[in-house]
Amino acid sequence: MPRLEGGxxxxxxxxxxxxxxxxxxALVESLADAPNVETVFAISRRGMNGAQCVAPVRCVDYTDDxxxxIAKSLxxxxxxICTLGVLHGDSFGPEKSRRDLSLENMQHVFHVNTFLPTLIAKQMLPKMKKNSKSVFAALSARVGSISDNRLGGWxxxxxxxxxxxxxxxxxxIEHARRFKNSAVIGLHPGTVDTALSKPxxxxxxxxxxxxPDFSASRLLDVVEKVGPMETGKIFAWDGQEILP
Ligand SMILES: NC(=O)c1ccc[n+]([C@@H]2O[C@H](COP(=O)([O-])OP(=O)(O)OC[C@H]3O[C@@H](n4cnc5c(N)ncnc54)[C@H](OP(=O)(O)O)[C@@H]3O)[C@@H](O)[C@H]2O)c1
Structure with a gap:
């Protein structure tokens, strides 16, 4: 991985x-290789076995506290980059029809895909560098675009x-008031060969x-290119904006 450019x-x-x-x-591995990255803090429910992480932090269970x-310790x-996301589990999959909807499954999916990344942003945005470029990116998905929803389901x-x-x-919007060199963005990684997409x-x-390595490197290309003008937007792995 070459150095991270773009400011x-x-x-x-x-x-x-x-x-x-x-x-x-894949992101942790790429970032740990970049010559201008001093430390990668890797946060996971399961901890990291790989030696790539300079200072791994383990979070057994995500709660407000x-x-x-974690944010205070950094x-x-x-x-x-927040990659949290869930599409299916042992006992549920994405709904094909409204008949498949259940409160428990909806709550779980929103918990992982929306609530936890939001709480991570709440705690991490005040920790971002203020006087030079900083980026907060959360992995979203193209199917989260309302205007792009032609198939239904899920x-x-x-x-x-x-x-x-x-x-x-x-x-x-709130972050830009005090952090003038920042971007807060969503990223669509493409369809990537991981446990989430396997079925x-x-x-x-x-x-x-x-x-995953290809996707990670394209996502980092996007992160390099964004700045205050792009804040609040969602971008695909190829740099194209995804409209709401
Ligand atoms: N793969 C694709 O084709 C694809 C397409 C579009 C968007 N995305 C998005 O890309 C992101 C990464 O997905 P991936 O493909 O790398 O899938 P993955 O291998 O299944 O990874 C999912 C991630 O979500 C975290 N996670 C899952 N359940 C959780 C829970 N109950 N509480 C807290 N964290 C939980 C895991 O963190 P731990 O490290 O703690 O295990 C893991 O990092 C997701 O946001 C996904 O929606 C993926």
Whole structure:
């Protein structure tokens, strides 16, 4: 991984939340290789086994208090990437029809996809570097775009990512008042070969199913390009803006 360009300085400190996931782990690995990244703080429910992380932080269970404690333990940060997300679990999958909706599953999906990233932003945005470029990025999904919804289905996942996009926009407006060199953005990583997409890969053309390392490097290209003009927006892995 070459150095992170686009206005980032030297000795960068970076935090990746959800570092144990497919894309999260690939991001940690790439970032740890960048010559101008001094420290990658990797935050995960499961901890990191890899030696790549310079200073791994383990968070056993995300709550208001543990997220606040993690943020307090970190220095000023140049780049935060939050990768938390869920699409399916042992006992549930994305809804094909309104008949599949259940309160318990909707609550779980919103908890992971919307509420936890929002609480992470609440605690981490005040920790961002103020006097030079800083970026807070949360992994969203193209299916969270309301105008792009032509197929229907996947109610909770779509709606939780749409709600995340609104949280990103709202956080971006407030953050810009004091942090003039910052961007708060959402990122769509493409369809990536991870545990999250595994059950849904059969209809995906081979060239459209990305390796996590490829996706991570394209996402970091986008992070390099954004600044205050782009704050509040959602971008795909190729830099194209995704409209709400
Ligand atoms: N893969 C795709 O095709 C695709 C497409 C569009 C968008 N995305 C988005 O990209 C992001 C990363 O997904 P991925 O493909 O890397 O999937 P993944 O391998 O399943 O990783 C999911 C991540 O979410 C965290 N997570 C899951 N359940 C959680 C819970 N109950 N509480 C707290 N954290 C939880 C995990 O963190 P730990 O480190 O703590 O385990 C992990 O980092 C997600 O936001 C996803 O919606 C993925």
């Amino acid at each position: 980032f300085g030297e000795n960068m400190k970076v935090a990746v939340f959800g570092a144990g996931g497919g894309i999260g782990a 543990t997220i606040e404690a 220095p000023e940060i140049d780049l935060v 109610y909770s996942y779509r709606a939780s990512k749409a709600a995340l996009n609104m949280m990103i926009k709202t956080m971006a 849904f890969q059969s209809g995906v053309a081979k060239e459209k199913l990305f390796d």
